[in-house]
Amino acid sequence: MYCILVDFGTPQYGELVSLRDIVLRKPLGLEFTVDDLSQEYSSIHLGCYNDQNELLACLVLKPISDTEIKMRQVAVYPNIQKQGAGTFLVHSSEVIAKAEGYSKLVLSARLPAVPFYERLDYNIDGDIYQEVGIDHMKMWKKL
Numbered sequence: 001m002y003c004i005l006v007d008f009g010t011p012q013y014g015e016l017v018s019l020r021d022i023v024l025r026k027p028l029g030l031e032f033t034v035d036d037l038s039q040e041y042s043s044i045h046l047g048c049y050n051d052q053n054e055l056l057a058c059l060v061l062k063p064i065s066d067t068e069i070k071m072r073q074v075a076v077y078p079n080i081q082k083q084g085a086g087t088f089l090v091h092s093s094e095v096i097a098k099a100e101g102y103s104k105l106v107l108s109a110r111l112p113a114v115p116f117y118e119r120l121d122y123n124i125d126g127d128i129y130q131e132v133g134i135d136h137m138k139m140w141k142k143l
Contacts, residue, residue, distance in 0.1 A: 003092035006045040016058040023075035048089040056085040069097045071107040098143040111135040
């Protein structure tokens with residue numbers, strides 16, 4: 001398994017968007033708009049692949065400030081969840097964020113994902129809130 005940075009607008013980026021659509025958007029009845037995607041131009045896109053170069057998981061890192069970066073749109077193909085790809089992807093994103101000079105990683109976790117992030121040493125910040133019609137919690141980790 002390996003992770004790579006994926007350039008915005010490339011065919012690989014389209015593959016990441018497709019995975020995010022399948023896992024995160026369609027179950028909620030949502031679709032990406034051109035405006036949604038155009039706002040990702042300055043974000044870091046990370047894809048996790050198996051040894052056969054098949055996409056397993058992806059996420060987006062969006063700079064918030066000089067010291068903070070936000071992890072967004074974490075998606076793992078359902079048939080391989082709980083097999084380590086998500087953990088590998090998150091750890092890889094932390095290494096990249098730290099190498100880029102960020103000292104804090106923040107995220108909005110869907111409630112069922114909170115225990116996953118807690119196992120990776122993320123801290124809860126505040127109470128449950130609604131985003132895109134479902135429960136979330138803000139979480140963070142010092143890098």
